Amino acid sequence: MKETLEEKSTSRRDFIRALAVGAVATCGGAVFETARAERTYSPQKGKNRFVFVVDVRKCIGCDACVAACKAERNTPLGVFNTWVEKWEVGYTDPATGETRVKVLNVPKLCNHCENPPCVKVCPVYATYRDEGDGLVLQRYERCIGCRLCEQACPYGVRYIDPIMMVMNKCTWCDHRVRNGLKPACVDTCPTKAREFGDLSNPNDPIWELINKNSVQVLKPETGAKPRVFYIGLEGIEGIYVGTGSDRKTQHPPAVWTDTATGRVYTFNVRTQHNKFR
Amino acid sequence: MVESLGVALPNHKVEWTVLIVTYPFFSGIVAGSTVISLLVYLLGYKNLAHLERVGHFVALSCLLVAPLAPFFDLTMPARGFLVPFYPNLSSPIFLFFVFWTLLFIVMLLKSYFLLRRDFIGRAKEGGFFGSLAGFLTFGARDVNPEEDDKKVRFWALISFPLAFAFTGYVGFLLSAMQAVPMWGSHILIPVFLVSAVVSGIGASLFFYLVGNSFQEISVRAEDLRLPVVIMAVFAGLDLLLLFLEIILEWYWNTAHWPLLASAMGANLLSYLIAILALLFVFLGGFTGLGRSTGGITLLSIASLLGIYAMRWITVIPPQMVDKGGRAVVSPHIKLIGREGFSEVIALFLLGLFFILLFASVAGWRSTHHKEVT
Numbered sequence: 001m002k003e004t005l006e007e008k009s010t011s012r013r014d015f016i017r018a019l020a021v022g023a024v025a026t027c028g029g030a031v032f033e034t035a036r037a038e039r040t041y042s043p044q045k046g047k048n049r050f051v052f053v054v055d056v057r058k059c060i061g062c063d064a065c066v067a068a069c070k071a072e073r074n075t076p077l078g079v080f081n082t083w084v085e086k087w088e089v090g091y092t093d094p095a096t097g098e099t100r101v102k103v104l105n106v107p108k109l110c111n112h113c114e115n116p117p118c119v120k121v122c123p124v125y126a127t128y129r130d131e132g133d134g135l136v137l138q139r140y141e142r143c144i145g146c147r148l149c150e151q152a153c154p155y156g157v158r159y160i161d162p163i164m165m166v167m168n169k170c171t172w173c174d175h176r177v178r179n180g181l182k183p184a185c186v187d188t189c190p191t192k193a194r195e196f197g198d199l200s201n202p203n204d205p206i207w208e209l210i211n212k213n214s215v216q217v218l219k220p221e222t223g224a225k226p227r228v229f230y231i232g233l234e235g236i237e238g239i240y241v242g243t244g245s246d247r248k249t250q251h252p253p254a255v256w257t258d259t260a261t262g263r264v265y266t267f268n269v270r271t272q273h274n275k276f277r
Numbered sequence: 278m279v280e281s282l283g284v285a286l287p288n289h290k291v292e293w294t295v296l297i298v299t300y301p302f303f304s305g306i307v308a309g310s311t312v313i314s315l316l317v318y319l320l321g322y323k324n325l326a327h328l329e330r331v332g333h334f335v336a337l338s339c340l341l342v343a344p345l346a347p348f349f350d351l352t353m354p355a356r357g358f359l360v361p362f363y364p365n366l367s368s369p370i371f372l373f374f375v376f377w378t379l380l381f382i383v384m385l386l387k388s389y390f391l392l393r394r395d396f397i398g399r400a401k402e403g404g405f406f407g408s409l410a411g412f413l414t415f416g417a418r419d420v421n422p423e424e425d426d427k428k429v430r431f432w433a434l435i436s437f438p439l440a441f442a443f444t445g446y447v448g449f450l451l452s453a454m455q456a457v458p459m460w461g462s463h464i465l466i467p468v469f470l471v472s473a474v475v476s477g478i479g480a481s482l483f484f485y486l487v488g489n490s491f492q493e494i495s496v497r498a499e500d501l502r503l504p505v506v507i508m509a510v511f512a513g514l515d516l517l518l519l520f521l522e523i524i525l526e527w528y529w530n531t532a533h534w535p536l537l538a539s540a541m542g543a544n545l546l547s548y549l550i551a552i553l554a555l556l557f558v559f560l561g562g563f564t565g566l567g568r569s570t571g572g573i574t575l576l577s578i579a580s581l582l583g584i585y586a587m588r589w590i591t592v593i594p595p596q597m598v599d600k601g602g603r604a605v606v607s608p609h610i611k612l613i614g615r616e617g618f619s620e621v622i623a624l625f626l627l628g629l630f631f632i633l634l635f636a637s638v639a640g641w642r643s644t645h646h647k648e649v650t
Binding site for chain 2: 012085120135152154156165
């Protein structure tokens with residue numbers, strides 16, 4: 001009788017152990033299989049290599065691109081997928097009064113980086129980089145709204161959509177470009193300051209634009225490898241406001257004095273949309 | 278608070294506010310409380326066993342409440358459960374799930390072996406808490422306290438590194454955000470670890486002294502000398518790290534320093550609270566204050582205030598600096614509503630409720646603990 005009880009007891013323990021192992025294996029396997037499938041999942045594995053080129057020399061700051069983007073994406077009030085900044089760059093020589101100032105209109109938008117920090121930090125792969133065409137996109141239905149991507153983005157382009165309450169961003173109009181059209185802002189730009197192309201096509205005019213001009217990217221030091229190339233920012237991007245200057249004179253315009261030449265430099269940036277904030 | 282010193286990028290906003298300030302505060306308390314376990318179970322300071330028991334209740338409560346802070350901070354909290362199902366191993370939030378789950382299991386096991394001897398006794402008393410204690414024995418009727426102590430020691434030693442990994446991860450989470458000035462700093466992880474020791478010991482001492490005072494149990498201040506000194510030393514170290522963090526930014530005069538300085542100026546009150554409170558703990562720990570129960574209670578309150586202010590100045594001012602590098606934007610924190618102070622108060626009350634619940638079920642003091650002198 002005792003032996004029978006012990007046998008039963010052992011058998012029950014074994015059963016529970018097997019049940020536990022089975023449950024762990026099933027759940028773990030399901031989770032990792034889902035994760036593996038999700039990591040490799042991509043809505044479109046296109047062969048295009050899209051890039052964006054902004055020629056700041058041509059931008060007149062008309063904001064048609066901003067309006068077009070708002071209309072195309074139905075972007076809510078107070079948040080922007082693209083905007084145009086006004087940069088004032090140059091110097092005034094206090095000794096001679098010589099002033100050389102350049103005012104630039106600098107359109108900003110998502111850089112769809114090669115090494116996007118926002119994708120790296122997203123806990124649920126709601127932000128992902130399409131392995132085909134390199135677009136950095138958002139799965140709205142999965143986003144949990146932790147805003148890690150917003151903190152990680154060096155360009156400040158990500159925002160919480162006040163209607164959907166999940167992260168949103170510029171998509172380079174993926175719904176258009178994957179159907180042979182150009183992004184709404186590019187189509188609207190009256191001066192062709194914004195250009196969009198496909199590097200996988202050797203005959204694309206974007207090649208000529210990149211090859212014939214000196215192109216720069218914003219914040220290259222972050223290692224994000226941005227794919228919005230700027231023409232006309234040579235020698236400007238990379239100037240850090242505040243270096244060696246008195247903080248009281250920083251806001252705006254940022255002013256600093258080159259002690260070697262005595263020249264006073266200014267670097268003043270304004271966005272036109274601040275009133276909406 | 279300043280409104281703006283320049284023109285910010287149009288999408289810029291201070292996204293993480295009081296809830297994310299509170300989250301590392303709770304996780305720090307969890308880690309700091311395990312220091313007392315280490316003193317009792319590794320170094321053999323058995324006179325701290327009662328304090329360790331209270332510290333364990335505090336740690337377990339904070340461990341339960343801590344994840345609720347970032348959970349409430351989500352704009353889509355109902356989807357928070359997706360994280361383990363779509364895990365991105367490169368996301369710092371994934372580490373949270375790993376460390377929290379492991380630590381929770383270890384703390385539960387430690388709780389079981391630490392408290393089951395009391396549950397058995399409590400179950401005999403009957404009533405609601407007696408029935409609950411009876412359930413929590415999980416069928417154990419007769420245990421050997423010495424054998425259980427060995428198991429508690431084992432799980433306590435495991436909980437120590439895990440708890441510090443759990444709170445260190447918060448520093449890692451922030452330092453992974455290289456785009457935000459001051460966060461992308463290597464000094465942030467040591468800051469979180471050191472302040473965890475201060476707040477963990479401070480919280481344990483506070484609840485121990487206040488709880489005993491309510492129950493009219495006398496406490497000998499000399500018994501608490503060691504944790505008070507450790508708290509004071511780490512408060513001094515924390516101050517040093519805080520100064521280093523600021524001085525390094527100022528000395529290197531980084532691109533964002535002028536704006537960061539403005540953001541710090543806007544949070545001057547928090548800086549003052551942090552500096553003065555930590556200085557008070559540091560100096561008080563070595564003077565007569567640290568030798569009386571009233572003084573230790575004051576020091577523990579100061580440590581909690583100081584560390585909460587430290588969390589504030591770590592989380593809020595760097596986010597105020599615009600990524601365009603030309604503006605400082607003030608945070609908008611509500612009193613009532615989502616991401617407001619009301620949620621933080623609710624979390625603190627919930628933590629207090631858990632401490633009272635644990636103390637009610639298991640008993641404020643163990644009557645069976647062999648190590649108690």
